[in-house]
Amino acid sequence: xxxxxxxxxxxxxxxxxxxxxxxxxxxxxxxxxxxxxxxxxxxxxxxxxxxxxxxxxxxxxxxxxxxxxxxxxxx
Amino acid sequence: xxxxxxxxxxxxxxxxxxxxxxxxxxxxxxxxxxxxxxxxxxxxxxxxxxxxxxxxxxxxxxxxxxxxxxxxxxxxxxxxxxxxxxxxxxxxxxxxxxxxxxxxxxxxxxxxxxxxxxxxxxxxxxxxxxxxxxxxxxxxxxxxxxxxxxxxxxxxxxxxxxxxxxxxxxxxxxxxxxxxxxxxxxxxxxxxxxxxxxxxxxxxxxxxxxxxxxxxxxxxxxxxxxxxxxxxxxxxxxxxxxxxxxxxxxxxxxxxxxxxxxxxxxxxxxxxxxxxxxxxxxxxxxxxxxxxxxxxxxxxxxxxxxxx
Numbered sequence: 001x002x003x004x005x006x007x008x009x010x011x012x013x014x015x016x017x018x019x020x021x022x023x024x025x026x027x028x029x030x031x032x033x034x035x036x037x038x039x040x041x042x043x044x045x046x047x048x049x050x051x052x053x054x055x056x057x058x059x060x061x062x063x064x065x066x067x068x069x070x071x072x073x074x075x
Numbered sequence: 076x077x078x079x080x081x082x083x084x085x086x087x088x089x090x091x092x093x094x095x096x097x098x099x100x101x102x103x104x105x106x107x108x109x110x111x112x113x114x115x116x117x118x119x120x121x122x123x124x125x126x127x128x129x130x131x132x133x134x135x136x137x138x139x140x141x142x143x144x145x146x147x148x149x150x151x152x153x154x155x156x157x158x159x160x161x162x163x164x165x166x167x168x169x170x171x172x173x174x175x176x177x178x179x180x181x182x183x184x185x186x187x188x189x190x191x192x193x194x195x196x197x198x199x200x201x202x203x204x205x206x207x208x209x210x211x212x213x214x215x216x217x218x219x220x221x222x223x224x225x226x227x228x229x230x231x232x233x234x235x236x237x238x239x240x241x242x243x244x245x246x247x248x249x250x251x252x253x254x255x256x257x258x259x260x261x262x263x264x265x266x267x268x269x270x271x272x273x274x275x276x277x278x279x280x281x282x283x284x285x286x287x288x289x290x291x292x293x294x295x296x297x298x299x300x301x302x303x304x305x306x307x308x309x310x311x312x313x314x315x316x317x318x319x320x321x322x323x324x325x326x327x328x329x330x331x332x333x334x335x336x337x338x339x340x341x342x343x344x345x346x347x348x349x350x351x352x353x354x355x356x357x358x359x360x361x362x363x364x365x366x367x368x369x370x371x372x373x374x375x376x377x378x379x380x381x382x383x
Contacts, residue, residue, distance in 0.1 A: 037086065044089050048090045066123060068123075
């Protein structure tokens with residue numbers, strides 16, 4: 001395996017990801033993504049999860065309200 | 076910076092990109108006209124069911140927009156107006172857009188059928204099919220009349236809103252459909268006149284690209300007359316009151332003046348296309364005010380008299 005820092009090292013599916021390291025002030029690519037990309041992915045996943053949670057919560061409230069209206073409690 | 080979105084370097088799209096995929100600005104007009112159709116319909120609807128109907132129409136419009144962008148990513152990349160959309164800009168992969176569009180469409184139709192009624196769900200399903208398949212896949216790249224027939228897709232929301240309340244489709248909602256259907260060609264052709272190079276670069280056979288600006292200006296002017304007839308008909312037939320009648324007459328005079336200014340203009344220089352830009356802006360206001368007044372007229376119970 002080459003030690004050239006310009007080469008992106010990949011890993012097999014079962015191999016554990018190597019930790020991201022910072023060399024000379026720049027992210028060194030050690031796994032599939034560099035540290036910056038990993039951070040970006042985590043931020044997007046978190047934002048999408050939060051948004052999905054809010055949507056699901058809203059849908060729960062809406063379906064509850066529709067059910068109550070349909071069975072005629074407020075009708 | 077555009078990212079190469081392969082499986083090895085896949086950055087998940089931001090939720091804002093999914094939001095952009097639904098064409099929020101188009102959706103706002105869809106929601107507004109649907110709400111006006113719902114408010115103008117005879118009968119009552121429970122606020123929760125009414126909200127659900129509008130939500131489903133909005134989601135259906137969003138699904139149509141997503142499917143449209145999925146199919147047209149190659150065209151969008153060639154036009155300045157659309158090159159920053161999530162797919163041509165490389166912020167999202169096509170498969171995510173397709174899954175999002177299909178999922179949203181299925182969800183909106185299902186909820187509409189379960190919570191509102193089958194007729195409005197069927198109309199919603201047909202409108203999504205019409206926009207995503209008939210307009211986007213079939214018409215847009217093949218005929219300069221794409222906007223004329225494709226305009227039907229945008230004309231469905233007030234019809235669906237009406238059907239959600241009344242459970243049927245009568246002459247009045249068909250007139251509402253006709254207003255938007257006949258309003259669409261002058262509205263889009265006004266835009267296409269000063270965006271001609273954009274559409275030309277992308278190879279979209281919009282009327283100014285295929286038939287030239289003179290012919291397009293004539294068509295805009297000719298289409299204004301059936302649109303005016305459709306817009307004033309609800310008043311003449313006694314379906315709406317005086318508030319709508321007076322407003323419709325004033326709005327249609329303004330629209331006709333603007334269309335006349337476009338008709339008289341012979342310039343090919345975009346800098347001299349103030350009349351076209353004015354007509355485009357006025358046409359948006361026209362639809363907002365006309366449908367707003369339609370809903371207000373019904374809510375305030377103005378007397379309805381048939382003049383025919």
